[in-house]
Amino acid sequence: MLIKIPRYNEPLASEITPRELALSRRLFLQGMAASSLAASAWVWPAMATESSTRQRLPAQRNAKYSAADKPTTLADATTYNNFYEFGTDKGDPALYAGSLKTRPWTIKVEGEVKKPLTLDIDALLKLAPLEERLYRLRCVEGWSMAIPWIGFPLAELIRKVEPTGNAKYVEFTTLADRAQMPGVRSRVLEWPYTEGLRLDEANHPLTLLTVGMYGQVLPNQNGAPVRIIVPWKYGFKSAKSIVRIRFTEVQPRTSWNLAAPDEYGFYSNVNPEVDHPRWSQASERRIGEDGFFTKKRKTLMFNGYPEVASLYSGMDLRKFY
Numbered sequence: 001m002l003i004k005i006p007r008y009n010e011p012l013a014s015e016i017t018p019r020e021l022a023l024s025r026r027l028f029l030q031g032m033a034a035s036s037l038a039a040s041a042w043v044w045p046a047m048a049t050e051s052s053t054r055q056r057l058p059a060q061r062n063a064k065y066s067a068a069d070k071p072t073t074l075a076d077a078t079t080y081n082n083f084y085e086f087g088t089d090k091g092d093p094a095l096y097a098g099s100l101k102t103r104p105w106t107i108k109v110e111g112e113v114k115k116p117l118t119l120d121i122d123a124l125l126k127l128a129p130l131e132e133r134l135y136r137l138r139c140v141e142g143w144s145m146a147i148p149w150i151g152f153p154l155a156e157l158i159r160k161v162e163p164t165g166n167a168k169y170v171e172f173t174t175l176a177d178r179a180q181m182p183g184v185r186s187r188v189l190e191w192p193y194t195e196g197l198r199l200d201e202a203n204h205p206l207t208l209l210t211v212g213m214y215g216q217v218l219p220n221q222n223g224a225p226v227r228i229i230v231p232w233k234y235g236f237k238s239a240k241s242i243v244r245i246r247f248t249e250v251q252p253r254t255s256w257n258l259a260a261p262d263e264y265g266f267y268s269n270v271n272p273e274v275d276h277p278r279w280s281q282a283s284e285r286r287i288g289e290d291g292f293f294t295k296k297r298k299t300l301m302f303n304g305y306p307e308v309a310s311l312y313s314g315m316d317l318r319k320f321y
């Protein structure tokens, strides 16, 4: 069996609920069954990284930018994921992302900038001081988590490359490697997964270039080695495993917008008053609180980050959904 060594911030075994245990058992059994995708030999190491082998990443908590919410357990945050490159089931990323090679890894920063950069991930880690920030993450599907992310403001990187006067948007391109990512064979989305922000959104102090969580480097299933976290937008805007950041004059194409333009707009700000065409966005289920009698939570405007409202003054948020 796996030997669990408790680490900083990690939930103790005694805090893990029967549901979590049942889930991880189910994931393991699925792993055994899914022999076409995974040799069971690497199901074990993938699960082992949960506690024993992942590298610690110390960072000071930034209280100003941290929510008071009770953090979601590490077990939940690493076994209930959306990362379609590894499959569309919530358990697929935990099972299949173990094989993702995150070293060496380079990120290109290019486009409408005066000083384009090609950065190795280890150089990126040293670009600015790392901070821990507890952010809510609200998936467009109606569930949410509260996760202590580690990273630094994307604005720090943007400052270094000096955007030209033509730069109006930032495009994020993520890895799409068939050899490492079984989900890329499926045609659910156009690969590579791309996302984008307006330059002022990208420069907002809440927008976090993220390299870790729970005091450790990012688990592969959460977007290692580097992702973006935009906490006032639906989770799909927070692209995982980024390889390129490009500054553009025109609004970038994004994978979810291409897949279903009526459902997933470019802005996708969390907004309880604007329903998804197929469901309400007024409330959400906090992962870990889903007992039979547990009430759903009310979804908050901009996911509870009202300070971003000024970015959208004068805009009709029903039109720019």
Ligand SMILES: Nc1nc2c(c(=O)[nH]1)N[C@H]1C(S)=C(S)[C@@H](COP(=O)(O)O)O[C@H]1N2
Pocket (backbone or CB within 6 Å): 077, 080, 081, 082, 083, 084, 085, 137, 138, 139, 140, 145, 174, 193, 221, 222, 223, 234, 235, 236, 237, 238, 239, 240, 241
């Ligand atoms: N490359 C990539 N990034 C992605 C996704 C994806 O499928 N591929 N899914 C998105 C969605 S829908 C959500 S809700 C969040 C989930 O992040 P988490 O698994 O770390 O909670 O990642 C986002 N980033």
Ligand SMILES: [Mo]
Pocket (backbone or CB within 6 Å): 082, 138, 139, 140, 141, 234, 235, 236
């Ligand atoms: Mo999502």
